[in-house]
Amino acid sequence: MxxxxxxxxxxxxxxxxxxxxxxxxxxxxxxxxxxxxxxSSPDYINKNGDSIVTRVKVPKGYRRVLYPKHSFQEYLRNYPLKKYGVPIINYDGSRYFAQHWHDAVLEIPVPKNGLQQCADALMRIRAEYLWNTNQKQKIGFQFTSGHYCSWEKYAAGFRPRVKGNTVSFHKTAAPNYSKANFYKYLNLIFTYAGTASLYAELPKVAIKNLTIGDMLVKPGFPGHIEIIVDVITNEKGERLFLLAQGNTPAQNICLLKNFEATEISPWYQFKEDEPVYTPSYYFDKPIFVRFK
Structure with a gap:
């Protein structure tokens, strides 16, 4: 038997x-x-590391690509992480069903309203970077309808009036430039923007020009989007990348393992016209976009 x-x-x-x-x-x-x-896989994870740059080790022969201090690239690379081994938690407090997909969980709260899904999580990271580096005038995102909604206008009291695909903005609130109001603004963005709007709004990037902060995207309803959070290179000019994602349902943002090339996991290598497999999603084309 x-x-x-x-x-x-x-x-x-x-x-x-x-x-x-x-x-x-x-x-x-x-x-x-x-x-x-x-x-058989080598271990590139330092369990004591408390940021992306200290959690993930570099394979032999590679070095981290250098970026200016205070840049978005360095902001992401040094993003703080939760203690190694913590589970991915959904917005409602439950555990996500797949706990073997990640090597790190980013230290960023998950709102209990369920709005902070895959694209929303990346827009939040970008908006918080601009807020924290006194570039608030650059905070703004396009709705799926194509209408642009900036933080400056929202803070000044303008609110959208949405009727189907028609959007108009009207001054209906008192000016409020507080951090609390900033997160109300982000909730609005999460409601009316997403993967499809990021794909439509943002410039496309060739693989040879990829940098930290660029995003692997599959537009659609639903689609999916993941963000590059580190880049390394060797003497031949070959480059490897780390990917992080938010997800649906809204949950912790996590650093993804590489199940298709476990010998370099969690690092990824991208090639033109070749699909990309990540633990939660299959991208049939390697399409990348970049925040403006």
Missing amino acids: KKTVIIIAGLLLIFLLVRTNSKGKQLTNHIKGVIHKTF
């Missing part, structure tokens, strides 16, 4: 490890990444 169980388990494992796409191309299953990592 034990032998029969082993044979069945083996056949099931083979079935899980091999799958095909719509064109018949053989693809690996994420389960393969988990099993392979257990036995």
Whole structure:
């Protein structure tokens, strides 16, 4: 009986490890990444690291790309992290069902209103960076309708009146430039902006020009978006990247493992016209956008 169980388990494992796409191309299953990592992957994680730059080690022969002090790139690279091993928590306090996907959880609160989903989380990071570096005049995002909503206008008391795809702005509130009002503004952005609006609004970036802060995007309803939070390079000019994401339902922002190339996980390598597999999403095309 034990032998029969082993044979069945083996056949099931083979079935899980091999799958095909719509064109018949053989693809690996994420389960393969988990099993392979257990036995052969090098460990690039420093469990005592309390920021992205101190949590993730650099493979031999690589070095971190340098960026100006106080830049968005350095802001992301040095983003603080929660203690190693903490779970991903949804906005309602429950645990996310997949706790094996991440190597870090970013130290950023998750509102209980459920609005801070994948694109929203990245817009929040960008907006907070601009706020914290006294660039508040640059805070603004485009609604899915195409209408631009800036923090300056919102703080001055202007509010959108939305009727279908028609949006108009009217001064209906007293000026309020407080931090509390800033987060009310972000909740508005989370309601009317998302992956599709970021894709439509932001400039596209070629893989050869990628930098920290650029975002891997699949537009749609729903789509998905993830952000580069570190970049390293070697003497050949080859580069590797770290990816972080928010998700749906709204939950902690996390640093993703790489199940398709466990030998370099959590680092990723991108190539033109080649799909990108991340633990929670399959990007059939490597499309990247950049915040203005």
